[in-house]
Amino acid sequence: MQSTASISEWPETKRNLVDAGVRLMRARGFNATTVDDICAAAGVTKGGFFHYFKSKEEIAKAAVSRFSAGKSEDFREAPFRKLADPLDRVFGRLEFARKSTGGTTHLTKGCLVGMLAQELSFTHPELRGACEDSFSRMAIDFETDLAEAKAAHAPQAEFDPKEVAMLYVTIIQGSLMLAKTSKSNAVLHRNLEQFRQYLHALFGRSDRSHGKSRA
Amino acid sequence: MQSTASISEWPETKRNLVDAGVRLMRARGFNATTVDDICAAAGVTKGGFFHYFKSKEEIAKAAVSRFSAGKSEDFREAPFRKLADPLDRVFGRLEFARKSTGGTTHLTKGCLVGMLAQELSFTHPELRGACEDSFSRMAIDFETDLAEAKAAHAPQAEFDPKEVAMLYVTIIQGSLMLAKTSKSNAVLHRNLEQFRQYLHALFGRSDRSHGKSRA
DNA sequence: CGTTACATACCAACCAGTCTGTATGCAATC
DNA sequence: GATTGCATACAGACTGGTTGGTATGTAACG
Numbered sequence: 024m025q026s027t028a029s030i031s032e033w034p035e036t037k038r039n040l041v042d043a044g045v046r047l048m049r050a051r052g053f054n055a056t057t058v059d060d061i062c063a064a065a066g067v068t069k070g071g072f073f074h075y076f077k078s079k080e081e082i083a084k085a086a087v088s089r090f091s092a093g094k095s096e097d098f099r100e101a102p103f104r105k106l107a108d109p110l111d112r113v114f115g116r117l118e119f120a121r122k123s124t125g126g127t128t129h130l131t132k133g134c135l136v137g138m139l140a141q142e143l144s145f146t147h148p149e150l151r152g153a154c155e156d157s158f159s160r161m162a163i164d165f166e167t168d169l170a171e172a173k174a175a176h177a178p179q180a181e182f183d184p185k186e187v188a189m190l191y192v193t194i195i196q197g198s199l200m201l202a203k204t205s206k207s208n209a210v211l212h213r214n215l216e217q218f219r220q221y222l223h224a225l226f227g228r229s230d231r232s233h234g235k236s237r238a
Numbered sequence: 239m240q241s242t243a244s245i246s247e248w249p250e251t252k253r254n255l256v257d258a259g260v261r262l263m264r265a266r267g268f269n270a271t272t273v274d275d276i277c278a279a280a281g282v283t284k285g286g287f288f289h290y291f292k293s294k295e296e297i298a299k300a301a302v303s304r305f306s307a308g309k310s311e312d313f314r315e316a317p318f319r320k321l322a323d324p325l326d327r328v329f330g331r332l333e334f335a336r337k338s339t340g341g342t343t344h345l346t347k348g349c350l351v352g353m354l355a356q357e358l359s360f361t362h363p364e365l366r367g368a369c370e371d372s373f374s375r376m377a378i379d380f381e382t383d384l385a386e387a388k389a390a391h392a393p394q395a396e397f398d399p400k401e402v403a404m405l406y407v408t409i410i411q412g413s414l415m416l417a418k419t420s421k422s423n424a425v426l427h428r429n430l431e432q433f434r435q436y437l438h439a440l441f442g443r444s445d446r447s448h449g450k451s452r453a
Numbered sequence: 454c455g456t457t458a459c460a461t462a463c464c465a466a467c468c469a470g471t472c473t474g475t476a477t478g479c480a481a482t483c
Numbered sequence: 484g485a486t487t488g489c490a491t492a493c494a495g496a497c498t499g500g501t502t503g504g505t506a507t508g509t510a511a512c513g
Contacts, residue, residue, distance in 0.1 A: 052357045054269035057468060070494050141356040142267045144418040155419045186428050193429050197412025200352060203359040204370045213401050214408050224439040285460050
């Protein structure tokens with residue numbers, strides 16, 4: 024079975040199950056997704072499901088890992104990563120985050136981690152922990168660039184890169200929630216734009232505007 | 239039955255049911271809360287429940303209304319509301335929001351609206367609408383002070399009070415989610431503090447620090 | 454005597470998880 | 484290289500408990 028093997032080496036059936044789990048739980052949440060739903064979506068029967076996962080909770084954990092790793096990879100391989108100046112990477116990340124949610128028309132499907140964090144934090148300790156880790160990694164990834172940018176461009180500034188990175192995660196998650204609720208990701212774009220301006224303020228007025236400024 | 243009567247005139251049994259619904263759904267979400275749970279918590283039987291609510295979804299809507307109205311009232315009656323200067327009310331609101339979540343030890347129970355918005359936006363259109371309205375009212379309430387403060391203190395500033403108010407809601411919601419996940423509302427405090435500094439920047443450097451500044 | 458406000462028993466659907474069966478590959482044995 | 488044996492990878496039927504909702508009764512009240 025080898026459930027701890029790198030996910031890319033998992034048998035196809037198991038990957039299909041996890042993919043289906045990600046898709047369904049992302050849209051409906053944990054409780055509203057039945058293992059029969061997952062089986063049907065993956066073209067597998069119950070026998071197959073419980074051969075690979077000992078419980079529904081376990082596939083949820085695998086789904087969080089997979090989703091999380093996927094997003095992680097998207098950002099690790101994004102063009103902005105190659106920019107030499109860490110401050111360019113900071114703002115490049117915001118641009119990339121904005122673009123990766125599609126235009127104002129194309130609405131976001133939301134974040135699986137946010138969904139499960141909200142739904143299960145009080146009832147499923149292990150899932151809560153998995154979500155916490157996912158958020159934490161997302162923050163630390165940003166924090167790295169932020170700290171380098173601070174050292175290079177504003178060493179005397181008073182902000183704490185860790186706190187700013189957490190605010191970033193907060194804004195992303197909050198925005199995705201509001202985007203779902205309002206059926207438009209315009210909020211997400213506007214919030215990221217404001218966060219960008221906050222960063223400008225933190226780094227002093229070296230206005231390296233990557234987007235358009237206001238009319 | 240008169241389900242549209244002002245909630246304060248509802249019979250006690252009905253209010254008990256809604257209160258129980260708020261408490262349970264706030265902690266476990268919609269799907270993980272059974273109507274039997276609600277009945278037990280309210281000390282009512284199924285018959286009583288379905289006498290007042292025609293479905294589980296309907297009590298969820300009532301719960302959102304009640305929770306929403308309750309929070310609304312908390313803010314409407316908060317001390318900061320009496321401050322003459324709108325900018326003082328702006329920062330006073332942040333202080334009040336911070337305090338109303340308790341100290342760093344006492345952990346937040348989360349926001350029912352955020353919970354249901356996340357869980358049901360894609361599957362229950364009416365609930366999604368109810369959550370959207372709730373967020374919207376929360377934003378507009380802040381927007382009012384913000385617009386007045388801008389007119390009085392920074393009429394030439396470029397920010398849009400509506401966008402800033404939405405960012406506020408975003409940060410609150412995102413923070414509550416991260417607070418649940420990390421089992422500490424320290425994130426919420428740090429995020430609000432940063433938002434306060436963002437507002438300072440928007441309103442120019444008239445440093446009216448209500449809290450302590452950084453060491 | 455009709456309406457409101459519940460209580461209780463009940464039901465059909467659903468759902469996570471189990472059990473048993475079976476096809477397939479692979480390795481040791483003859 | 485045929486046979487045996489065993490593990491893996493599923494399929495599909497089954498189950499026990501749960502759940503939203505209903506049907507029916509009945510006590511109080513106006």
